[in-house]
């Protein structure tokens with residue numbers, strides 16, 4: 842599926858990134874891997890199923906506390 846072009850505004854270059862490789866949809870719009878919200882914040886990319894991972898971690902934590 843073609844997600845379009847990266848919509849990140851490159852202020853120093855005065856133009857949009859417009860990268861088309863590996864672009865994925867984000868709340869801010871389509872972004873290439875270099876310009877995802879996490880990448881721009883200097884954070885690792887979140888898991889593709891973060892909510893499920895949190896639920897699993899909480900269940901494991903409860904079991905640890907009981908034992």
Ligand SMILES: [Zn+2]
Pocket residue numbers: 847848849858859860872873874875876
């Ligand atoms: Zn980009």
